[in-house]
Amino acid sequence: MPKASSQAAKAMATPPDGRFIPKHRIAGGHVPRVEPCMPDQPITIPPDLRRDLSIRSIRSTIVDVPTVRRHKLSQTSVTAQSYVIVEIRLANGAEGIGEAATLGGPRWSEESVEAIKANIDAYLAPALIGLPADRFEVAGARMDAAAKRNNAAKAAIETALFDAVGRTLGIPAALLLGGIVRDSVPVLWTLASGDPAQEIEEAEAKLAARLHDTFKVKIGALAPEADLARLHRLAGALGGRARFIVDANQAWDETTANRCLPVLAELDVRLVEQPLPAWNVAGMARVRARSAIPLMADECVFSTHDMLGVAQAAAADVVSLKLVKHAGLLNLHRVAAVAEAAGIGLYGGCLLESSIGAAAHLQAFAGLRELAWGCEHFGPQILTDDLVEEPLRFEDFRVHLPAGPGIGVTLDRDKLRRYARG
Ligand SMILES: [Mg+2]
Numbered sequence: 273m274p275k276a277s278s279q280a281a282k283a284m285a286t287p288p289d290g291r292f293i294p295k296h297r298i299a300g301g302h303v304p305r306v307e308p309c310m311p312d313q314p315i316t317i318p319p320d321l322r323r324d325l326s327i328r329s330i331r332s333t334i335v336d337v338p339t340v341r342r343h344k345l346s347q348t349s350v351t352a353q354s355y356v357i358v359e360i361r362l363a364n365g366a367e368g369i370g371e372a373a374t375l376g377g378p379r380w381s382e383e384s385v386e387a388i389k390a391n392i393d394a395y396l397a398p399a400l401i402g403l404p405a406d407r408f409e410v411a412g413a414r415m416d417a418a419a420k421r422n423n424a425a426k427a428a429i430e431t432a433l434f435d436a437v438g439r440t441l442g443i444p445a446a447l448l449l450g451g452i453v454r455d456s457v458p459v460l461w462t463l464a465s466g467d468p469a470q471e472i473e474e475a476e477a478k479l480a481a482r483l484h485d486t487f488k489v490k491i492g493a494l495a496p497e498a499d500l501a502r503l504h505r506l507a508g509a510l511g512g513r514a515r516f517i518v519d520a521n522q523a524w525d526e527t528t529a530n531r532c533l534p535v536l537a538e539l540d541v542r543l544v545e546q547p548l549p550a551w552n553v554a555g556m557a558r559v560r561a562r563s564a565i566p567l568m569a570d571e572c573v574f575s576t577h578d579m580l581g582v583a584q585a586a587a588a589d590v591v592s593l594k595l596v597k598h599a600g601l602l603n604l605h606r607v608a609a610v611a612e613a614a615g616i617g618l619y620g621g622c623l624l625e626s627s628i629g630a631a632a633h634l635q636a637f638a639g640l641r642e643l644a645w646g647c648e649h650f651g652p653q654i655l656t657d658d659l660v661e662e663p664l665r666f667e668d669f670r671v672h673l674p675a676g677p678g679i680g681v682t683l684d685r686d687k688l689r690r691y692a693r694g
Contacts, residue, residue, distance in 0.1 A: 324363035325404040325440065330397035330429065331359045332389045335691040337626065338656045341474075343464045346492025346523035348376035353624050353655060354385045356425070357688060358392065360432040362405050368436025369683045370428035371629035373596055373622075373651075380521075380623065381424070381571075381596065385693075388425040395419045396429055405433045405440075408448075408602060415599075423574060423599035430600035431632040431679060438678035445679050446638040449601060452673070457620060457637055458646035459671040460517070461653075464490035468505040475510055485669050486515040488545070488648060492523025500535050507539045519545035522571055526555045530562060537564040543590060543619075543645070546570040556587035568592055568619060568645075579607045583614030590645050592621030593636075595629065601636040608640055620647025627652040627660040631681040634664075634673045647671065659687045 336352045343350050356372040378384040399418040400411055411433055415426045434445040446452050461484035463471040471489075478484040489506065491499040499518075507516065518541055524532070529547040536544060543566050548555045550571040560567045566589035573579050573588075574597040582588050591611045598604040608618055620637045622630065630649040637643055649671055652664055660681040665672040674680030 325406050325437065326363040327360060327400050327403050327405050327433075328363050329361045330392065330400065330432075331361075332392045332397075332428075333357045333359070333688060334385045334389055334693040335659070335688065336693055337659070337691050339624075339654050340656055341465055341470075341654075343462075343490075343624065343654065344466045344493045345375070345380070345464065345490050345519075346521040348379040349493070350376045350624075353626070353651070354693075355626060355629070356385050356388045356392065356428060357628065357659070357683070358428040358432045359683070360405070360429070360436050362436050362440065364440060366436045366440045368405070368432040368434070368439060368678060369628055369681075370431030370433075370435065370632060370679075371625060372424035372428035373625045373629050374424065375623050381574075383422065383424045383596070388422070388428070391419055391422050392425050392429065396422070396425055400429070406437045408433060412600060412602065421574075421599075424596040426599040427595035427601075427632075430602070431595065431629075434601060434632075434635070435678035442677050444638075444673070444675075444677060445601070445632075445635040446673070449605065449636065450639040452638045453641055454638055454643065454673075456670040456672040457634065457643060457649075458486070458669055459650055459666065460484055460486035460488050460646060460648050461650050462488045462490060462519075462648065463506070466490075466493055466502075468502045471502075471506060472509045475506070475514060479510075479513060482668055483653070483666050484650065485513070486517070486542075486646070489516055489518045490521065491518050492520040496524065496528050496532050500532060503536065503539050503541070511540065516541050517543035517545065517568075519570070520547045522546055522549045524548060526552070526559060529555075529559045533559065533563045533565055541565055543568050545592065546572065553582055553585050553587045556582075557585045560587060560589070566590055566617075569616075570594075570621060573607065574598065576603070576606050576610050579610040579614075579616075583610065583616060588616060590617040590619050592619045593633075594621040594623060595633060595636070596623050597621075601632065604636045605639070612642065617644050618642055619645035620649060622648045622651050624651040624654060625649065626655060627658050627664050627681050628679070628683065630664055630671070631660075631674055631679040634671065635679050638673050657687060657691070658684070659691070660684055 545568040568590040569588035
């Protein structure tokens, strides 16, 4: 496709977020209106809670929670989600929780729940015992010194630190990250059974319940032509009432992407996620230059350095932000800042987190100035059970920031015991 029409089509692609705060309003000094989540009165910190923020203990537990249906990606397929739940206790008695999500073992990335738990117990936790929990940057530096990468493990621990400190102070973690810009985010649903008849039925139910009107179709497990035929059926049945993006999870090579993307453009697919292997950033840039559809970087962006490389190569229009990739809430904001500096749009990615991981992401997303492409934190809804006392609220195609202190959700310890492995 010629470059001019490609650019015009990109300009017409509409982000799914109908309610995000336009940049000019922030730049013009207008304060975004959000629901108050803080009391009018100054916060009084109980002296016994204020006394000592030292990290006393860090505990990790592997849990396996069944999913409501099989979830098929290009490289794996799951019927249960495995997480490591991290519980941190401070000297003041406050507790914090965090979650490391994986997808079918060390297939999506190099981390498995077994490795995450082993490295937390043997290396990351010992590096932090005794450190005041509000020294977030020091904690990050100590964890980086104790273990290379292990980003999901580090993110789970950092989440638990923000949760414990937020609970100590009685404030949401988002306030420790710069304050709240939005208190809800548009949330899509992923179609990943591979069976178009089942997927149409699933999407119809989500539309009817006003839960989701944007759908991400996982492609790459089938041959490209079979996936295109599947998209044809989905668009034919739901077009006009639903929007679609696709995620190939690195399954295609450059020639396959160049052959398939014009067909996806005709089907009005809004965004194509990680069509090529993570290593092929130069290939992504070449595909993007010919594509009428914006490209999203996922598996090729873990670190800020990765983000800078993708930006310099002009290899993506949008980036998917995930705690398991960026090693924590602070670094998620750093990756977002590099993307913003390059004019790359932001999208809230997931790895089928439970309400714990989803709530942590919402705390991080709440403080981003832009999140034009919405998010995909539907994970709690694909599980047969929830791990928290009060589930997240999904309503009118949005997921809402929980109002409580810390990450805003409270671990149900009975459920933790029920789903704990071994
Ligand atoms: Mg992806």
